[in-house]
Amino acid sequence: MRGGEAADGIDHVVIVGGGTAGWMTAAGLAHMLGPTGVKVTLIESEAIGVVGVGEATLPHIKAFNDTIGIDEAEFMAATSATFKLGIEFVDWGRKGDSYIHPFGEFGLPNEGVAFHHYWRKFADQPGTGDLDQYSLPVVACRKARFQPPSEDPRSVLSTYRYAYQFDTLQYAPFMRAHAEKSGVKRIEGKVVDVALDPENGRVRDLTLENGQVIAGDLFVDCTGFFGLLIERHLQTGYDDWSEWLPADRAVAVPCQSAGPLLPYTRATAHEAGWSWRIPLQHRTGNGHVYSSRFLSDDAACDTLLAGLEGERLADPRFLRFVTGKRRKLWNRNVVAIGLSGGFLEPLESTSIYLIQEGISKLVELFPQTQDCAVETREYNHWMDLQFERIRDFLILHYHATMRDDSDFWNHMRTMRVPDTLEARLDLFRAHGHVSAYDHGLFLVPSWIAVLIGQGVMPDACDARVANLPDDHVRQHLAGLRGHMDKAANNMEDHAAFLGRYAAISGAA
Amino acid sequence: MARPDHMRFHAEIGLPLEALIKSGTAQPVLAPRFPSASGPISVPFAPVAAPHEGVEFHHFWLRHRAIAGDEASDLFDLSPAIALDHSVGAGAPLWDAVLKGGLAFGLRLERGRYAGALLQLAQRAGALVDAGKAGDHAPDEHGDLAGDLVIECGPERSGGGAQAEAGAWSNGRLTLPCTLPCTSTLPGAEWQVCVNAARRFVGLSAPLANSANEQREYTRLAQQEAQRIADMDALLQESDPLASHTFASTHPALARKLALFAACGRIPTEDFEVFTPPEWLAAMWGRGVRPRRYDRMANRMPQQQLIEWLASLKRQRDALTRARETV
Numbered sequence A: 001m002r003g004g005e006a007a008d009g010i011d012h013v014v015i016v017g018g019g020t021a022g023w024m025t026a027a028g029l030a031h032m033l034g035p036t037g038v039k040v041t042l043i044e045s046e047a048i049g050v051v052g053v054g055e056a057t058l059p060h061i062k063a064f065n066d067t068i069g070i071d072e073a074e075f076m077a078a079t080s081a082t083f084k085l086g087i088e089f090v091d092w093g094r095k096g097d098s099y100i101h102p103f104g105e106f107g108l109p110n111e112g113v114a115f116h117h118y119w120r121k122f123a124d125q126p127g128t129g130d131l132d133q134y135s136l137p138v139v140a141c142r143k144a145r146f147q148p149p150s151e152d153p154r155s156v157l158s159t160y161r162y163a164y165q166f167d168t169l170q171y172a173p174f175m176r177a178h179a180e181k182s183g184v185k186r187i188e189g190k191v192v193d194v195a196l197d198p199e200n201g202r203v204r205d206l207t208l209e210n211g212q213v214i215a216g217d218l219f220v221d222c223t224g225f226f227g228l229l230i231e232r233h234l235q236t237g238y239d240d241w242s243e244w245l246p247a248d249r250a251v252a253v254p255c256q257s258a259g260p261l262l263p264y265t266r267a268t269a270h271e272a273g274w275s276w277r278i279p280l281q282h283r284t285g286n287g288h289v290y291s292s293r294f295l296s297d298d299a300a301c302d303t304l305l306a307g308l309e310g311e312r313l314a315d316p317r318f319l320r321f322v323t324g325k326r327r328k329l330w331n332r333n334v335v336a337i338g339l340s341g342g343f344l345e346p347l348e349s350t351s352i353y354l355i356q357e358g359i360s361k362l363v364e365l366f367p368q369t370q371d372c373a374v375e376t377r378e379y380n381h382w383m384d385l386q387f388e389r390i391r392d393f394l395i396l397h398y399h400a401t402m403r404d405d406s407d408f409w410n411h412m413r414t415m416r417v418p419d420t421l422e423a424r425l426d427l428f429r430a431h432g433h434v435s436a437y438d439h440g441l442f443l444v445p446s447w448i449a450v451l452i453g454q455g456v457m458p459d460a461c462d463a464r465v466a467n468l469p470d471d472h473v474r475q476h477l478a479g480l481r482g483h484m485d486k487a488a489n490n491m492e493d494h495a496a497f498l499g500r501y502a503a504i505s506g507a508a
Numbered sequence B: 001m002a003r004p005d006h007m008r009f010h011a012e013i014g015l016p017l018e019a020l021i022k023s024g025t026a027q028p029v030l031a032p033r034f035p036s037a038s039g040p041i042s043v044p045f046a047p048v049a050a051p052h053e054g055v056e057f058h059h060f061w062l063r064h065r066a067i068a069g070d071e072a073s074d075l076f077d078l079s080p081a082i083a084l085d086h087s088v089g090a091g092a093p094l095w096d097a098v099l100k101g102g103l104a105f106g107l108r109l110e111r112g113r114y115a116g117a118l119l120q121l122a123q124r125a126g127a128l129v130d131a132g133k134a135g136d137h138a139p140d141e142h143g144d145l146a147g148d149l150v151i152e153c154g155p156e157r158s159g160g161g162a163q164a165e166a167g168a169w170s171n172g173r174l175t176l177p178c179t180l181p182c183t184s185t186l187p188g189a190e191w192q193v194c195v196n197a198a199r200r201f202v203g204l205s206a207p208l209a210n211s212a213n214e215q216r217e218y219t220r221l222a223q224q225e226a227q228r229i230a231d232m233d234a235l236l237q238e239s240d241p242l243a244s245h246t247f248a249s250t251h252p253a254l255a256r257k258l259a260l261f262a263a264c265g266r267i268p269t270e271d272f273e274v275f276t277p278p279e280w281l282a283a284m285w286g287r288g289v290r291p292r293r294y295d296r297m298a299n300r301m302p303q304q305q306l307i308e309w310l311a312s313l314k315r316q317r318d319a320l321t322r323a324r325e326t327v
């Protein structure tokens, strides 16, 4: 029985890369495994720099921050963060449409039947309103309001969660300070050579530009799109999913804030992609994600600049990527976390979530020795499932559309999608039932939000609701809508809440 | 036998636990005994102790044993569920202890009375009950029974017509997975698959004439569930589960569980598990599968704290044993 040291033991983790992925991994491993004797070293190169985008997150990040002991108020101040209750999708189903995918529920289930069936019964009738109006986080978004959720399950305030929108250039340094406090050793330098053990093909050590050699037991590749260890040296291979997710470029530019400080990210569909708008305390992040098969860089940049709400604060920056994932995210003694492991494009802000999943799974399975083929296999199995389920959800946004105003949308609307997604769509279209799973990021309310938001309307509602008296259902709908509206009105203005936040949390 | 899910199911159908207790229909079960190739195994519903900072108790226990070298003790010696379970059949005081103890428990049901209670509820809700055997009804020219949907609940299948695979819903016929032989040997499995089937069917409610997609989804879920039960059965019945060469192809999810548990003591779960991780732990443990190492995160707990934790669990177990003996 082993729990401690061994001859081929794994006690020293070397992380290459100091972007969001690198510093989150360093902080996570040092906090959770440091007390068990694991030493963590991080190498980063200021000369190379970071990708510098990635500002919108999902609610899971709060659990990660809490686990590693980050104080929320301190974190928000240091990263100029705002709260996020969901994502608004504009022009996706049809031009002129808008819906919000909230971090929470729609309505409340009644007699065991999900709320959207009640809504569906009268969706075509005047006065019913959009499904959005029955979700507290959506109503709060539309009113630019915010309040932390309640832990009392009887309260309507317990029907949502929240995430953050933060300045990515401030986030990595914040995590760095936290990680260094937990004992992470940082080395500045560019890795120029990687030595593999000829016997087993594992990475043995890394050589920096200044000649310094750094050995380790386990290496975490956080070098972003470079994939320095996992691809350039281990040649792991990549599953290219651009057949379904053809966006391969982005252009990003920050601008001055304008208008109310919204507690949500906006994703607006364009001719051959979409643009993001992420409101931060001190500025707004913007970017246009597109497919170079259908749109030129210049046209993409023009669309982005034309849509800026405030004065531009920097020159536009172009980025290239291929959607997909590494064939094995853990190969030999290298684990790829962050962009080096794969990228599914920024829609729905899933990358930082996948970084977190990578870290927690690694901690759970952290091997004692190099004899860890089973742990490696399990890690890859788990991460593959995560990537694949997110992939299907992202494809849905592009595929479930009525847009026919460009070659891009015609292609996306008519393309063949994975069978798993096709079956889901068929099931939902019939009577509004959503195929569920236990392990995966996007749960039933998320699927409902996007399906209905993009105009996939079930042919009929659940038979139990269809058979209920009309008055009963109408009352249920009206009661809930009023309830949501009132609850949102009682929330505080998001900007005002942020202004008071440090004081509130100090007093708590 | 009903699994701990009885709390939710009986609340859903309006059958209060007090009524089942008062009428003598139900006795609590905390650790049913599963038959296995190496003899019966006690499989408690509740874990031996709650996880600490996300790490399951057995990792701490393994750490302690590695240090103390106490090879004679067994992980399940400390199980409060097993300690309490021995008092089954002792009557009212036992119910008190179970209800106060807060441990997950199932119900050993007196079949006739339980069926009677369900029948009453069904009739009250409008079900027409015919005491005749299904075979008494004349099948139509396709060999199907009259009615829009026939639900096959027992191993004895009704006559004629295209027979659905166990767990499937198609051609106007829905066959519960309890027609699979292993559901009757694994305590609580038969009850659970019936409950799950009812929930799944209701949850996918659609007009029967237009339910092809719902039928497909129902069947997909039911078959995954049947596979999870078959996994447990295979684990219990194989003479040496770890040495099985066929599991990788016939029971890939079980092979994954066994390999990971043996490697590092973690128990991976699939979608739609029937048995919980504490039950898988007990079953694998009972079949002699032991992890080669414990989770390194268990080393975060100071030794003294671990010793005190184990001592308090032992005291708790002793108190339950004493309570049992005084009944």
Ligand SMILES: Cc1cc2nc3c(=O)[nH]c(=O)nc-3n(C[C@H](O)[C@H](O)[C@H](O)COP(=O)(O)OP(=O)(O)OC[C@H]3O[C@@H](n4cnc5c(N)ncnc54)[C@H](O)[C@@H]3O)c2cc1C
Pocket (backbone or CB within 6 Å): A016, A017, A018, A019, A020, A021, A022, A043, A044, A045, A046, A047, A048, A049, A050, A051, A052, A053, A054, A055, A056, A057, A189, A190, A191, A192, A222, A223, A224, A225, A226, A228, A250, A252, A287, A319, A321, A337, A338, A339, A340, A346, A349, A350, A351, A352, A353, A355
């Ligand atoms: C257009 C776009 C928008 C995005 N939006 C979101 C979003 O809204 N939400 C979200 O969750 N995610 C988003 N992402 C993803 C997100 O940006 C990344 O997941 C996150 O920033 C992590 O990046 P990284 O740390 O893997 O890589 P990087 O930030 O590129 O860091 C790589 C690091 O490796 C170092 N390095 C590389 N080579 C060497 C070498 N040879 N020697 C030493 N060091 C080296 C670099 O110096 C750097 O420190 C977006 C991504 C893109 C492309």
